[in-house]
Amino acid sequence: MKAKKFDSDFDRGKDVTGALDLTKIRRPRQEQKRVNVDFPTWMIASLDKEARRLGVTRQSIIKVWLAERLEQAASSRSFPPTGSAER
Secondary structure, three states, X not given: OOHHHHHHHHHOOXXXXXXXXXXXXXXXXXXXXXXXXXXXXXHHHHHHHHHHHHOOOHHHHHHHHHHHHHHHHHHHXXXXXXXXOOO
């Protein structure tokens, strides 16, 4: 399929997934790498309790919480601390 036809079909809301090779699809910066982390038993129990309450898996809640914390850390670094003066 030519790019012009692909764009036209897409713009008209047609399903263009048949023209894509989905076996090689990747999400940039979303590659997975397995890590092992040891948690105290009380922490696992708390994670499981919260995961059940939210209806998600333990792994999901850990990923979401870590992502939130990393975003907070990144955003706090993007602003200079108050009271600091450039020299």
